[in-house]
Amino acid sequence: MPEFLRLQPPKEALDLLLTHLEDRLQAELVETDQALGRITAAKILAPHSLPTFARSTVDGYAVRAADTYGASESLPAYIKVAGEVLMGMAPEFQVEKSACALIHTGGMLPEGSDAVVMLEHTQLVQAHEVEILRSVAEGENVLQAGEDVVIGQEVIPKGTILRPAEIGGLAALGITQVKVRRKPRVAIISTGDEILPIGASLEPGKVRDVNTYTLSALVKRAGGEAVSLGIVPDLVEALELKVYQALQTCDMVVITAGSSASARDLTAQVINQLGKPGVLVHGVNVRPGKPTILAACALPGQPAKAVIGLPGNPVSAFVIAGLFVVPVVKALQGISADQYKPTVKACLTLNLPSESGREDWVPVRLSLGSSGWEAEPVFGKSNLIFTLSRADGLVCIPPDATGLGIGEMVEVILLE
Amino acid sequence: MPEFLRLQPPKEALDLLLTHLEDRLQAELVETDQALGRITAAKILAPHSLPTFARSTVDGYAVRAADTYGASESLPAYIKVAGEVLMGMAPEFQVEKSACALIHTGGMLPEGSDAVVMLEHTQLVQAHEVEILRSVAEGENVLQAGEDVVIGQEVIPKGTILRPAEIGGLAALGITQVKVRRKPRVAIISTGDEILPIGASLEPGKVRDVNTYTLSALVKRAGGEAVSLGIVPDLVEALELKVYQALQTCDMVVITAGSSASARDLTAQVINQLGKPGVLVHGVNVRPGKPTILAACALPGQPAKAVIGLPGNPVSAFVIAGLFVVPVVKALQGISADQYKPTVKACLTLNLPSESGREDWVPVRLSLGSSGWEAEPVFGKSNLIFTLSRADGLVCIPPDATGLGIGEMVEVILLE
Numbered sequence: 034m035p036e037f038l039r040l041q042p043p044k045e046a047l048d049l050l051l052t053h054l055e056d057r058l059q060a061e062l063v064e065t066d067q068a069l070g071r072i073t074a075a076k077i078l079a080p081h082s083l084p085t086f087a088r089s090t091v092d093g094y095a096v097r098a099a100d101t102y103g104a105s106e107s108l109p110a111y112i113k114v115a116g117e118v119l120m121g122m123a124p125e126f127q128v129e130k131s132a133c134a135l136i137h138t139g140g141m142l143p144e145g146s147d148a149v150v151m152l153e154h155t156q157l158v159q160a161h162e163v164e165i166l167r168s169v170a171e172g173e174n175v176l177q178a179g180e181d182v183v184i185g186q187e188v189i190p191k192g193t194i195l196r197p198a199e200i201g202g203l204a205a206l207g208i209t210q211v212k213v214r215r216k217p218r219v220a221i222i223s224t225g226d227e228i229l230p231i232g233a234s235l236e237p238g239k240v241r242d243v244n245t246y247t248l249s250a251l252v253k254r255a256g257g258e259a260v261s262l263g264i265v266p267d268l269v270e271a272l273e274l275k276v277y278q279a280l281q282t283c284d285m286v287v288i289t290a291g292s293s294a295s296a297r298d299l300t301a302q303v304i305n306q307l308g309k310p311g312v313l314v315h316g317v318n319v320r321p322g323k324p325t326i327l328a329a330c331a332l333p334g335q336p337a338k339a340v341i342g343l344p345g346n347p348v349s350a351f352v353i354a355g356l357f358v359v360p361v362v363k364a365l366q367g368i369s370a371d372q373y374k375p376t377v378k379a380c381l382t383l384n385l386p387s388e389s390g391r392e393d394w395v396p397v398r399l400s401l402g403s404s405g406w407e408a409e410p411v412f413g414k415s416n417l418i419f420t421l422s423r424a425d426g427l428v429c430i431p432p433d434a435t436g437l438g439i440g441e442m443v444e445v446i447l448l449e
Numbered sequence: 450m451p452e453f454l455r456l457q458p459p460k461e462a463l464d465l466l467l468t469h470l471e472d473r474l475q476a477e478l479v480e481t482d483q484a485l486g487r488i489t490a491a492k493i494l495a496p497h498s499l500p501t502f503a504r505s506t507v508d509g510y511a512v513r514a515a516d517t518y519g520a521s522e523s524l525p526a527y528i529k530v531a532g533e534v535l536m537g538m539a540p541e542f543q544v545e546k547s548a549c550a551l552i553h554t555g556g557m558l559p560e561g562s563d564a565v566v567m568l569e570h571t572q573l574v575q576a577h578e579v580e581i582l583r584s585v586a587e588g589e590n591v592l593q594a595g596e597d598v599v600i601g602q603e604v605i606p607k608g609t610i611l612r613p614a615e616i617g618g619l620a621a622l623g624i625t626q627v628k629v630r631r632k633p634r635v636a637i638i639s640t641g642d643e644i645l646p647i648g649a650s651l652e653p654g655k656v657r658d659v660n661t662y663t664l665s666a667l668v669k670r671a672g673g674e675a676v677s678l679g680i681v682p683d684l685v686e687a688l689e690l691k692v693y694q695a696l697q698t699c700d701m702v703v704i705t706a707g708s709s710a711s712a713r714d715l716t717a718q719v720i721n722q723l724g725k726p727g728v729l730v731h732g733v734n735v736r737p738g739k740p741t742i743l744a745a746c747a748l749p750g751q752p753a754k755a756v757i758g759l760p761g762n763p764v765s766a767f768v769i770a771g772l773f774v775v776p777v778v779k780a781l782q783g784i785s786a787d788q789y790k791p792t793v794k795a796c797l798t799l800n801l802p803s804e805s806g807r808e809d810w811v812p813v814r815l816s817l818g819s820s821g822w823e824a825e826p827v828f829g830k831s832n833l834i835f836t837l838s839r840a841d842g843l844v845c846i847p848p849d850a851t852g853l854g855i856g857e858m859v860e861v862i863l864l865e
Binding site for chain 1: 481482485497499500501502504506508535536537538539540553554555556557592596597598604605612613614615616617618619620621622623624625641642643644647648649650651652653654655656657658659660661662663664665666667669670677683707709710711712761763767791792793794829830832833834835836837838840863864865
């Protein structure tokens with residue numbers, strides 16, 4: 034049996050993990066000006082309509098539309114000016130028949146008026162009389178009360194990522210605090226006898242702890258809070274203690290395994306000892322990143338939490354974190370995996386062979402060619418972190434393809 | 450003369466403004482784990498090669514490749530096992546001719562060896578002898594010293610946005626602090642007699658200060674630090690004092706004008722009084738957002754700083770901030786405007802008429818149709834902030850088009 038048949042396709046593996054994570058995180062209240070990028074924990078209803086009053090969209094004269102019917106340059110309508118609407122004030126007069134009021138953009142329409150004639154279609158003939166040179170229809174140049182939002186309307190659904198547009202919307206409605214999901218606390222554990230903290234001097238045989246840094250950054254980008262728990266040697270007891278601490282204090286756990294097969298098995302062993310259901314997936318049908326572990330562990334009296342074991346190679350860890358860690362961090366905030374990822378269509382500059390039956394992820398560099406973006410594969414073993422640094426994005430070769438050809442248009446998922 | 454001929458195209462207007470801003474901001478040192486999203490202020494050179502020693506990429510036996518030539522399942526090579534390479538340690542022995550060493554993924558190749566045979570292509574016959582069932586070439590299954598990065602090599606250019614990949618690269622090289630551009634401090638001033646702080650109770654004729662909130666969020670997203678200076682009434686003296694304070698304490702100034710024409714002229718007047726060269730562009734050929742002001746002001750003894758006057762309507766302010774404020778915030782950090790913006794190709798579901806000679810920006814909502822993404826225009830006057838909240842992105846209708854047709858493929862710039 035070819036090996037890929039024994040390995041889980043990534044989409045199925047992720048779905049299996051998500052079914053074991055029951056609870057979304059609690060909500061917390063944050064100030065609206067601090068809520069950028071957070072996820073709403075409840076739908077938001079408009080506490081009042083927007084705008085709250087009919088407003089002019091131009092500088093001009095607020096009129097009764099009927100008084101302007103038939104008006105033209107050759108046959109103007111003559112209308113009395115009853116007053117001026119001051120910005121930010123409710124007019125203290127009404128507009129009677131054959132009367133109007135000077136009004137500015139954003140000004141509140143006086144009672145009795147139902148349209149605005151633009152200034153350039155009028156001419157002041159005396160201090161209190163104006164010629165109307167063009168007729169307007171009822172509602173013309175007017176923003177009606179409730180035209181943006183009606184009181185009680187759901188303006189922002191539950192599970193929405195708050196962008197600048199939504200922050201502005203909340204401000205418009207006077208909502209100064211908003212209920213959002215708590216940021217998931219993600220424990221990050223590096224394992225391996227060969228791993229050094231990044232500030233330590235290098236020793237022969239040792240390498241620095243790259244993964245804690247890339248993974249923390251990816252977790253932050255996904256809306257989580259990265260909690261680095263340091264480096265653990267390849268010892269069952271040491272790893273067990275650390276993962277136990279992580280499960281007690283955090284909402285999910287990410288472990289980068291030592292590089293060797295035995296070190297990776299150790300991760301699975303520790304997870305299975307700590308709580309049920311334990312390891313759900315051991316090995317996924319993706320390159321790089323085959324020796325991935327997906328698990329859920331429930332400590333006594335706690336809900337099951339995701340525990341993800343990543344390969345130790347920096348590029349594998351990065352790709353697999355994108356496929357599993359980022360979606361779980363988002364799911365814990367109540368949002369489904371990316372609806373659409375930011376991508377760029379580009380033309381492949383080289384042939385990319387791939388084994389059929391396996392999903393391949395290839396880093397590419399983008400450059401602007403004569404007929405659009407070109408994607409050039411950045412080759413390098415999955416131990417080479419700077420392969421990623423040279424790349425602008427990743428291209429996925431689906432499992433049913435035996436590669437992609439030169440000149441083919443591909444969708445590049447941008448590394449952000 | 451048609452009006453659009455008197456208005457500046459946005460690209461030219463931006464370039465003109467940028468030529469008046471001499472100075473990039475100073476650099477500051479930040480911790481690598483706090484540097485996500487910051488911009489490098491100097492190129493980064495590798496302090497040593499990566500990897501620093503030859504490493505195995507598999508679990509197996511480190512050999513002299515020459516000793517395996519001709520080896521096969523039917524005719525194995527028999528080789529003495531000199532020892533085991535422990536993870537994170539320099540081997541204390543050499544590999545002599547016809548000898549090998551047990552090694553794990555990531556282990557340091559012992560002196561004398563030049564390739565690794567995978568464990569599955571070997572068979573241990575005695576405690577200290579192994580059958581090699583397949584030959585390997587020199588360098589096979591080995592990551593050479595310097596294969597990722599060579600000492601002294603430029604690994605990250607000046608002006609790079611630090612993504613998770615670069616953060617990991619810095620960690621790999623033991624670089625714990627990095628020189629980045631200071632975050633530009635962007636003063637945000639809302640003007641208008643009708644504007645209320647968002648926490649205040651609504652009064653007839655008044656609206657809340659939406660723009661301070663959307664603009665602060667956009668500035669943060671672009672890497673700047675938003676400094677809200679509050680709301681100023683439509684009075685020359687009040688605005689002049691506020692802009693003067695802003696120029697003294699911040700790196701650039703964004704003013705959202707009151708809605709009426711006279712309020713907008715007030716902004717231009719104040720800017721011209723405060724410093725040279727003053728207003729550079731008054732009116733751009735874009736809808737929404739025509740009454741935009743781009744200016745540069747130098748207080749005595751200071752470099753010229755950008756002062757941007759935005760229309761007061763929330764949608765116009767948002768679109769124009771994307772075209773001018775965001776690129777200037779990035780330029781101050783030493784990066785050019787977006788090389789590529791995250792976009793999604795989608796099929797337009799409606800005709801979008803547009804006046805020729807003017808660049809139009811239309812909010813659209815994305816949905817997944819039977820043959821890919823579909824973009825449905827979200828219509829609404831530019832005063833309606835929730836128009837943006839309902840949109841996933843913006844479509845640009847270029848000035849040489851008279852609109853876009855139903856079924857046309859468009860590039861949707863995602864609102865993030």
